[in-house]
Amino acid sequence: MKNTAQELERVEKKDLFASGHRACGGCGQALAARLVADAAGENTIACVATGCLEVFSSPYPDPAWRIPFLHSLFENASAVASGVEAAYKALNKGPVNIIAQGGDGSTADIGFQSISGMFERGHNVLYVCYDNEAYMNTGVQRSSFTPLGARTTTTPLGNKTRKKNLPLLAADHGIPYVATATVDDYRDLQKKVKTALSIEGPKYIHVLAPCPLGWGHHGEITIQICRLAKDTGLFPIYEIIDGKITNAKKIPVKVPVEEYLKLQGRFSHLFKKGAPSEVLAEIQEIANQNIERFNL
């Protein structure tokens, strides 16, 4: 199922994830889920973890999905998708695209064992993680993806640790395809979904999906926030194909991290009078390290 260059570049709009769901205005995850479903097409099964995406898209009796949707629990989307894949193999059905999807918490924390097992066993499943850097569905609590300095309801004075790097951990499982993306660049995200689905085996796409409610920014600037996350170097865009980091997206004009942070309420305490400047300096340091490491 090799896509032509033209097909890869085309922006797909099929409304397979329909409007009328209950996400907040400007929700990065809702936009991402739609882009992913439309890129994957009708012949797709979505295995979704409990979290914001599941809650805003699947209330009985009116789910937003126009592709088959399967949800059971918070921490097992990878194992459920593994089971779906095993059934398709055993029943000689398919081919079909199987996409497991979940938030950062379900993916990197409570579901970490499950996703690691799915990667290691080599199931033909694409996992898409919608990273909004906290447990949003339960009211913005810290996750292992919460960045340094960010305020959440369980880190009221700001998070003291750096963000876990799941794309690199995924790649270390030896899976054939890993990519990062953001929701401002439709073409890039959809191209990565299509590329991933054309590869046999486990695939992982990590999507930065800003959450206006949890991050404390206006819904209208979700796209701008994504661009700044990239242009500061805080969220590097790259692919890892067969273990090699490639296609790291160059930053046209590098932006200091403050530009990104000050638009978001979760970092506002860092800019208060008398706030210690070490945290800001360390966040800039993280961005610099990314720029160097991925040659952005």
Next chain:
Amino acid sequence: MLKQIEGSYAVADVVAMCRPNVISAYPITPQTHIVEGLALIVDEGRLEAEFVNVESEFSAASVVLGASAAGARTYTATTSQGLLLMSEVIYCIAGMRLPVVLTCANRAISAPLSIWNDQQDSMALRDAGWIQLHAEDNQEAADLHIQAFKIAEQTYLPVMVCMDGFILTHAFEPVDLPDPKEVDAFLPPFKPTNIVDPRWPRGIGLFADPRFYMETRYILHRAMEKSETTIKEVSSDFTKKFGRDSGGFLKTYNLKGADLVIVSMGSVVGTIKDLIDQLKEEGKNVGLLQICSYRPFPRKEIYNVLKDKMNIVVLEKSISLGRGGILASDVRWSFPRAEKKDRNISSFIAGLGGRNITQDDLRYMVEKVEKETVELEFLGLNKDLIAKKDL
């Protein structure tokens, strides 16, 4: 064909004859030989199935959940800590009406760690919406698996076949293994329609707000109650096809004219029957009511069979801590409060963590309840090991 075989391998052979499409499991004593047996059968190509070697019981249960939702016939096996680790998924499988079959090789629960038999594990999940069938011996364990797939797929309820760990799983007994062709004739291929398939896009596992949740639980409860008919039909169908009386709701032994009736389930009923035979020779008439289907609970049958019995004792291998015998309270509830207030229903807890239940223990129990009603007693307790203040 009669074969001298370990219980676990008999179950593995019979499960393979049921042709599951997807098997997923995680090793835990004393379930291991069942899945090792199946892994070999799949590896040698004797069964065309996907055997998914997962990293935990939680994932094993999740894999069969996903596979079942995609239309596969699925099987898993576990016990004790493994079953508890699965518990969140266990509830979900039932709520989603997925006909998964699971073997529970009954074992005690930590702490303290014990790999030996009792029935606390399956008891802990008795309210999850799974049919629970208890095997008396390895023949019945094998037979129940064939029935389990059929019951599950006719009712869209998952079925847990419980067999006592070690006592059955590791015992060598002659087991009549059926001809695979007979199993094929008994168990038609699984053709579900409510599945995830792009040809019929639909959502499975949507969330239900307070307008809808109660009804789903009511429907599930009714389905459990109504599965009674299916369980009985499949069992009597099985008897017709295979010539053996296995499964069903409950069985009785020497009930006619019995002054005292012992109620129990699982492998211990074999020991009880031996005692009943001995007592008979000594001129004492004791009967047995053996529960095969623990869920749905055969309340009406129990009442019908025992309504004239005034002295009943329930012997079980599990306890609701702070409350008492679990099976005992189920049995007590089977009799309407108002009638026959002088009926005696005693409760004994026995065999926890693999403690042997001897003929002497049972004889002591019988003699005691002939004299008085026992609210709750641990059978075979070594009081020397217990500090005075804890007695």
